[in-house]
Amino acid sequence: MAGIGPISQDWEPVVIRKKAPNAAAKKDEKAVNAARRTGAEIETIKKSTAGTNKAASSSTSLNTRKLDEETENLAHDRVPTELKKAIMQARMEKKLTQSQLAQMINEKPQVIQEYESGKAIPNQQIITKLERALGAKLRGKK
Numbered sequence: 001m002a003g004i005g006p007i008s009q010d011w012e013p014v015v016i017r018k019k020a021p022n023a024a025a026k027k028d029e030k031a032v033n034a035a036r037r038t039g040a041e042i043e044t045i046k047k048s049t050a051g052t053n054k055a056a057s058s059s060t061s062l063n064t065r066k067l068d069e070e071t072e073n074l075a076h077d078r079v080p081t082e083l084k085k086a087i088m089q090a091r092m093e094k095k096l097t098q099s100q101l102a103q104m105i106n107e108k109p110q111v112i113q114e115y116e117s118g119k120a121i122p123n124q125q126i127i128t129k130l131e132r133a134l135g136a137k138l139r140g141k142k
Contacts, residue, residue, distance in 0.1 A: 079118045083127070083138055088116050090134035105129035 035042055091101050091112075098116065099109040107126065114120035115130070131138050 076121045079115050079120050079122055081118065083122070084116055084118050086136065086138045087112075087130060087134070090130075090136040090138070091116075093136075094134060101130075101133060104133045 032042060091098070094101075096104070098112040102109040102112045105126070107129070111120065111126065115126070127138055
């Protein structure tokens with residue numbers, strides 16, 4: 001086919017242009033200065049919460065007021081005195097240390113210390129383990 005007829009192109013030229021500037025690009029300092037030089041109108045608006053953190057703190061004032069008005073004292077349950085004494089007595093009868101008892105029930109010694117001092121939050125599973133290991137009923141009369 002070479003040499004037959006004139007050479008022609010079947011495609012049209014493609015023109016690639018830059019995108020028009022988006023809103024953020026129009027607000028930058030270069031664009032504003034260029035618009036000032038050309039004499040274009042520049043609109044400036046002062047936002048009411050500019051430079052402050054009012055938007056973030058306005059919704060918390062309602063929650064804060066509710067918390068301030070709340071009078072109910074909330075606290076976790078603690079180990080009752082009877083249970084503390086029962087654990088200590090049963091452990092002493094078996095001649096076990098806190099760490100030995102903890103090892104028997106696969107817990108840390110700190111757990112036994114907290115139960116015996118009354119600082120622990122009662123956990124029925126741990127109390128059941130203690131009852132089995134010590135061979136004594138620690139909870140109410142069943």
